[in-house]
Amino acid sequence: MPPKFQTAPRPHVVAIIGPPNSGKSTLFNRLTGLRQKVANFPGVTVEQHVGRAKMDDHSEVILVDLPGVYSLNPRSEDEQVTRDVLNGQMKDVPKPDSVLLILDSTNLGRHLMLAAPILSLKLPTLVILNMADDLRNRGGQVDTAELAGQLGAPVALISAAKGEGIDKVIQFMKGTAAGTSSLAPPKVELPVLQDIPRCRQWAHQVGLGAAYQAPTPPLWTRRLDSVFLHPIAGPLIFLIVVGAVFQTIFRGAKPLMDELQAFIHSSGPWVGSALPPGIFRSLLIDGIWNGVGNVIVFLPQILLLFLFIGILEDSGYLARAALIADRTMAKFGLQGKSFIPLISAYACAVPAIMATRTIESKRDRLATILIAPLMTCSARLPVYLLVIGAFIKDRPFLGPLLGTQAAALLGLYALGFIAAILTARLLKSSILKSERTPFMLEMPPYRMPTLRSLGLRLFERSKVFLRRAGTVILTTAVILWILANLPLHNGQPPDIADSYAGMVGHAIEPVIKPLGFNWKIGIGLLTSMAARETIISTLGTIYKMEGSSESVGLRQALQNDLTPGGAVALLIFFAFAMQCMSTIAVVRRETGGWKWPAIQFAYMTLLAFVCALITNQVVRSGLFT
Amino acid sequence: MLQMSVSSVPVRTLAQLKEGEPGTLDRLDLPEDIAQRLMELGFLPGHIVVPARSAPGGEPRVYRVDGSEVALRRETAAHLILRSRDGNEPK
Numbered sequence: 008m009p010p011k012f013q014t015a016p017r018p019h020v021v022a023i024i025g026p027p028n029s030g031k032s033t034l035f036n037r038l039t040g041l042r043q044k045v046a047n048f049p050g051v052t053v054e055q056h057v058g059r060a061k062m063d064d065h066s067e068v069i070l071v072d073l074p075g076v077y078s079l080n081p082r083s084e085d086e087q088v089t090r091d092v093l094n095g096q097m098k099d100v101p102k103p104d105s106v107l108l109i110l111d112s113t114n115l116g117r118h119l120m121l122a123a124p125i126l127s128l129k130l131p132t133l134v135i136l137n138m139a140d141d142l143r144n145r146g147g148q149v150d151t152a153e154l155a156g157q158l159g160a161p162v163a164l165i166s167a168a169k170g171e172g173i174d175k176v177i178q179f180m181k182g183t184a185a186g187t188s189s190l191a192p193p194k195v196e197l198p199v200l201q202d203i204p205r206c207r208q209w210a211h212q213v214g215l216g217a218a219y220q221a222p223t224p225p226l227w228t229r230r231l232d233s234v235f236l237h238p239i240a241g242p243l244i245f246l247i248v249v250g251a252v253f254q255t256i257f258r259g260a261k262p263l264m265d266e267l268q269a270f271i272h273s274s275g276p277w278v279g280s281a282l283p284p285g286i287f288r289s290l291l292i293d294g295i296w297n298g299v300g301n302v303i304v305f306l307p308q309i310l311l312l313f314l315f316i317g318i319l320e321d322s323g324y325l326a327r328a329a330l331i332a333d334r335t336m337a338k339f340g341l342q343g344k345s346f347i348p349l350i351s352a353y354a355c356a357v358p359a360i361m362a363t364r365t366i367e368s369k370r371d372r373l374a375t376i377l378i379a380p381l382m383t384c385s386a387r388l389p390v391y392l393l394v395i396g397a398f399i400k401d402r403p404f405l406g407p408l409l410g411t412q413a414a415a416l417l418g419l420y421a422l423g424f425i426a427a428i429l430t431a432r433l434l435k436s437s438i439l440k441s442e443r444t445p446f447m448l449e450m451p452p453y454r455m456p457t458l459r460s461l462g463l464r465l466f467e468r469s470k471v472f473l474r475r476a477g478t479v480i481l482t483t484a485v486i487l488w489i490l491a492n493l494p495l496h497n498g499q500p501p502d503i504a505d506s507y508a509g510m511v512g513h514a515i516e517p518v519i520k521p522l523g524f525n526w527k528i529g530i531g532l533l534t535s536m537a538a539r540e541t542i543i544s545t546l547g548t549i550y551k552m553e554g555s556s557e558s559v560g561l562r563q564a565l566q567n568d569l570t571p572g573g574a575v576a577l578l579i580f581f582a583f584a585m586q587c588m589s590t591i592a593v594v595r596r597e598t599g600g601w602k603w604p605a606i607q608f609a610y611m612t613l614l615a616f617v618c619a620l621i622t623n624q625v626v627r628s629g630l631f632t
Numbered sequence: 633m634l635q636m637s638v639s640s641v642p643v644r645t646l647a648q649l650k651e652g653e654p655g656t657l658d659r660l661d662l663p664e665d666i667a668q669r670l671m672e673l674g675f676l677p678g679h680i681v682v683p684a685r686s687a688p689g690g691e692p693r694v695y696r697v698d699g700s701e702v703a704l705r706r707e708t709a710a711h712l713i714l715r716s717r718d719g720n721e722p723k
Contacts, residue, residue, distance in 0.1 A: 077672040082665055114699040117674055203671040204678075207698075221699060238688040330694070330703045331687045337705075343692070367669075445666055445708040449673060450694055450701040 019068040019184040020101045021060075024089060024125065025109035026118055027075035028323075028451035030137040032056075034109055034167040035072040036463055038176065062181050071103065074364070079124040080201065084364040093128055105131040105183040107176065112136035112164060113147060113222050113452075119210035122158060123197050132160045133179040140166045141452075147222030154217035157195050168457050228323075228452040235327050242331070250405070252315045253413040253420075257392075257401075260307040267307070271300035286492070286500070293551045294488030298544035299476050301561060305389035305540070306472060310465050312385055316354050317464045321456035325350060326448060333446050339428040340435025342366075342446045345375040349427065352382035353420070354468075356590045360597055370441040374434045376597060377607050380590050381427040381583065383420045386539040390581050391419055393543060397562040398574040422582050426614070479538045479588075487534055487545055491552055503552050522580065522616070523573025523623035535586045572626035576619040584615035644716065646681055646695070647709040654682045655714040657697075662711045674698030675712060 025031045039058030056072035073092060074085035081087040088097070095102025108125050110118035115136065125132060136142075136149065142164075155162040161179060165172030195216070198209040235241050279292040319325050325347055333343030344366055352359035359379045366372040383391075395415050404414040435441070490508040492500040503509050504526075511533065512526030519529050527549050531542035543561070550564040569577065585591070585608050594604040649655050657679050660667040674697040675681065684701060686693040692705045 077669075080668065082669065117698050117700060120672070203668060204676050207671075207676055224696075232685055232694075236685045236687065236694075241688055326703075330692060333687065333692050333703075333705070334689050343703075367665075443707070445662075446692055446703065446705050447670060447673060447708065448703045450703060 017101070019105075019180070020071065020103045021068050021105050021107060021180055021183070022071045022073055022093060022103035023107045023109060024073045024093070024121075025075060025135075025137075026077050026111070026121055028449065029075065029109050029111045029118065030167045031072060031075060031109050033457070033460060034107070034135070034137065034165075034176070035070060036460055037167050037170060037173055039070055040463075060177075060180065062177055062184070064181065066181070066184060068180050068184055069101075071100070076121070078121065078203075083367045088364075093125075093130070103130065105133070105180070107133050107135055107179075109135040109137050109167075112138050112142045112149060113145065113225075115149065115219050116210055116214050116221065117207070119213055120203075120206045122213075123206050123209060126158060126160060127197050131183045133176065134158060134160050134162045135176065136162065136164045137167050139164045139171055140169055141225075142222050145222030145225065146220075148218070148220045149214075150218045154213070154219075157213050157216045168454070225452040231453050232327070232450075235324065236330070245328075245331075247408075250409050250413070250417065252311075253417050254409055256308050256311050256388075257410065257413045257416065260311050263307040264304050268300075268304045271296065271304065275300075289492075289500075289552075290485070290488055293548055294484050295481065297551050298484035298488070298548045299481055301543045301547040302389060302476055302480055302540045303473070305392060306469065308388060308392060309385050309472060310468060312388065313354060313465060313468045314461060316351070317461050318456050319350070321454065321460055323451045323453045326450050329448055330450070336428070337443070337446075339432040341371060341374060341428070341431050342444055344446060344448060345371060345431075348375055348379060349382055349424075352379040352384060355384050355386070356380040356382065356587065357593050360590070360593050363597075368441060368444040370435075370439045371444055373598065373603070374431050374439050376594060377434060377603065378427040378430045380585050380587065380594075380607070380611065381423050381430060383423040383582070384539075384587075386587065387419075387581055389540050389543055391416055391578060393561065393565070394574055394578055397565045398569075398571060419578060419582055422579075426583060430610075475538060475540075480541050480544055483534045483537050483541045484544045484548060487530070487548055491548065503549060508549075521623065522619045523570055523576045523627070525568065525573075527568060528573070528577065532580075535581075537586075537588055539581060539586050570627070572623040575626050576623035579622045580615045580619040582615075583611055583618055585611035644714045645710050646683070646704075646712040646714060647706050649681075649683045649714075651683050651685070654680050656680050658713045658715040660711065661713055662708070666708075670708075670712075673702045674700055675702070681712070681714075 023031050023035055035056060035058060038060040058070045058072070059067050060070050061067055071092065073089045076086045076089050079086060079090045079093070081090055091097040092100050093103060093106070106125060106128070108122060110121065122134060134154070136151070136154075142148070149164065151162040151164050163172055163175035163179070165176065167173070195209070195213055198205045235244065275292050275296050278296055279288045282288040282291055319328070328350065329343040329346040332346040336343050336346055345363070347365075348359045348362040351362055356379045359382070360376050363372045363375045363379070366375060395412050399412050399415050401410045401412045403409075404411045409417075487508060490511070491503055491506045493507050494501065496505075500506070501509075504513070508530055509526065512530040515529045515533070516524075516526040519532065524532070527546065530549065531545045534545040535542040546565065547561055550561065565574075591604045591608060594607060595601055598604070644655070646655060646657070657675060657677050659677055660670055660675065662670070675695075676698070679698050682696040684694040684696050687703075690706075692703045693709065694701050694703045695709070
């Protein structure tokens, strides 16, 4: 027992652990709300959610959301991490003072198996039986008092999604934080942990002792599966929904975006009036307000995309998508499980690369990490929207359902996916060749996504987006503005073409000219190495300083600056190039060295360059006019 | 190999079951780590498995086992050996 009175009070640390689909994250979100953050423990190849939960007496505990596992036998990275954290063997992660073990009450027989290894750790543990509402509605029941007696640990029947029984969880944490809870020896003997049939038998006995009545099968899930897994209706519905989402990104979010844009443009002079006319007012308006503002206007579209991805993930549809995709993925040497990280790469490659930790095969995991940045992440979306909006006239394409602009966007998303799986094929038939790994994936019941969870996701995403705008994009914008205003000529800023930025742009122009890009686009390509959206703020600043965009706006300025060939080539370049420092950093960390990120960067840049070159030459030759 | 030569009766596997036709699992003829993973998902000797829907194209298929639904490819299901119908009684 650690001493109760310590000189420097260390925060009380509570770990949440449970099998996949037991509602861990829902409970975590419920307890921490907006006070969570993704912590990245230094030197450790994991990213975990850490949050603070406030008790009703205003004391706080630190909550750690561990990866979902079926057992503590370390076979995948996730299980190894969970085991190390619980044993206090993970560097820089404090050993948890107590454990919230969350199990699905509608599948208690199997989920109770995890109780055996967790209880044998002898940490204060609350056994949480989640989905109480589901259990009731489907006619199941369990005697929690009896179960608590059998296990020697308190048991709470809750519904994390509905907020039912959360007070019991808080009471438990208050108790352990105060050091008043104690562990009673369990009535049942814990089984030998490595013997899975024995463990299952034990769980069965415990369930019997607690009068556990399994619920009837989830009817709604079966009904929905008969639609979503229907050979014809299933894929058709999926395509229609995806088409509708892309259409909404263009049409639905446009009014909101236009208003945001108008506000930023009209407020520029007002903000500028805070400073006297001169060099710093120019920095504020041209460099910062316009540069960063041009990126921020895309927030509505990005949130819409995240709302869609959030619904896919929270509803349980993603597992079905992985199931449907498995046959195709197998042809390219991957398995359906790789599909789930690839879908989340549509949001951002960084969490997607983290999510590959559930893939057991080392080579499959590496292949998935290497192709994830080819998926169309949300940082590409503003660039696509800007260029497509400037160069493609919106006409009905598939009736009123899908316009040409939305279709072009959809095409770019498909292009990224095709490049990703072809690259996977290349890798899996050469340097990452391995035996086919079996596909096994649990299909969770469909659940209605809660507004709370979706709202939290959007809030988190807005925070990330605005932070990026306020750090990487802002810094690049300021540096660019400085380089665009030096060297001074007779105390006056030079013409942009004669500035340092202009010189750099002119220096690389010969290399990118065959792609259809001039020196201004060249500067944008360089700054977008930091983050893709930066090209927009850079072009905004350059055009503003040229004085060309005073009234016409970024879109028209771009039309004057790029040929149609160059515009398509620019889209292709952004589809393939690895312009993201965060992705490079996370690949280095997850693969343990510079070798793979270097290969990946070289491959993607070369692919981007060659394909953009071909595109520009083909469009210019007039084959498609 | 030895078992094969002793009993000449061909074994029935999960892959041979039709949709909705239950079978009782006898053993998992797979490498240790894969077998363990499957057992954690509910594919334990003695448990009843019922094939359910498949992905469009027939593969992979969802199996109902031990209160949950798990998708497997045919190549994996073909290594899950069932008890013969008139043989051992399920537990």
